[in-house]
Amino acid sequence: AQSVTQLDSQVPVFEEAPVELRCNYSSSVSVYLFWYVQYPNQGLQLLLKYLSGSTLVKGINGFEAEFNKSQTSFHLRKPSVHISDTAEYFCAVIRNTGGFKTIFGAGTRLFVKA
């Protein structure tokens, strides 16, 4: 079975400051990893994904994430946030052997202050 832990339920940060949203996962099999963003009253939008290869992946809106297999982490970072980045961020995994179940973390609310 897989599980995902997002270590911070809320992260307040000032505009133009850097931010890191933390994600740890547990799995007995290899997984693909994702970060999704959800703006208020919207669906989920994929920010980035790690499948294999380079451990640093770049996504949309200036976000990037680093896969660390030894620490089973997939932290999301942005060097300078904007007010418009205020949203809920979900880390998620699926087994890389297939399957339909995406396992989501509890979510982190990023609140960017002016």
Place this chain on the structure above:
Amino acid sequence: DTEVTQTPKHLVMGMTNKKSLKCEQHMGHRAMYWYKQKAKKPPELMFVYSYEKLSINESVPSRFSPECPNSSLLNLHLHALQPEDSALYLCASSHAVRTERLNTEAFFGQGTRLTVV
């Protein structure tokens, strides 16, 4: 076209009503999903259809009835709902075989905000 379209965007229904939520995609995906999302929580999987057949039912009450009429459409029929069923209902789609050669992620619609009164 990388969109999953859900209708309606908002729905208010009484506990004795029957209504349906609709979802459509034209990405050639053969897996389609219904999720329920309560406020400040992650999405919870309800149903998965693979090649138009019900593949997963996560012990959802029978007042929710899914239907997949063809490879592009997914419906969720609602009957005799309770106020606690009020939530954002999300539809998603993906390739039925999720490997690096194909897209691995699920694409989500904007959701239907359901209120049961």
